[in-house]
Amino acid sequence: DAGVIQSPRHEVTEMGQEVTLRCKPISGHNSLFWYRQTMMRGLELLIYFNNNVPIDDSGMPEDRFSAKMPNASFSTLKIQPSEPRDSAVYFCASSLGPNGLSYTFGSGTRLTVV
């Protein structure tokens, strides 16, 4: 199993540009989670999906952030327009079942907005 795959690994963009982060969950997993990690705020849950449906997006910081999961094998997190304070590492995780026993993280995307 290739695990949770995120792309790109690193992204540097200019303020105001649109950024799209991608995630491929583990095949068969039915829940997908997007996290943001910074030194100041630690690990924050942004949004999670169950069976491709967004369940809780209360962690999405602003309307500039949006996430989609068009099918069971792909999800995107988009920031438009990006700002320097969005600089962080963004992680995707997927799991199967109700108790988080198979929770697996991707390697993350390090986003730098200049």
Added chain:
Amino acid sequence: AQSVTQLGSHVSVSEGALVLLRCNYSSSVPPYLFWYVQYPNQGLQLLLKYTTGATLVKGINGFEAEFKKSETSFHLTKPSAHMSDAAEYFCAVSEAGNTGKLIFGQGTTLQVKP
């Protein structure tokens, strides 16, 4: 609602010394508990988990944790620290309601001194 508190955002030990990372949780239902480790520039990896049964759980790299219901604790220990153990450690509890989501603590950075 579930919550996780990790006591001490930074812990420093000497190589060969005992490692003790503290985690307390609150949960309205019997919890599933987890410890994850994050090495620099990597995603979170599962160290160990408690579901049911034996309260002392052994994980990878010589780590273990003990579930103590009366103390609502799940502290992580390792008898002898190695330089390669330097990382950030996260305690997590499964969210009630079978959402598949994990609630994470704020993390503890372990420093190992030679």
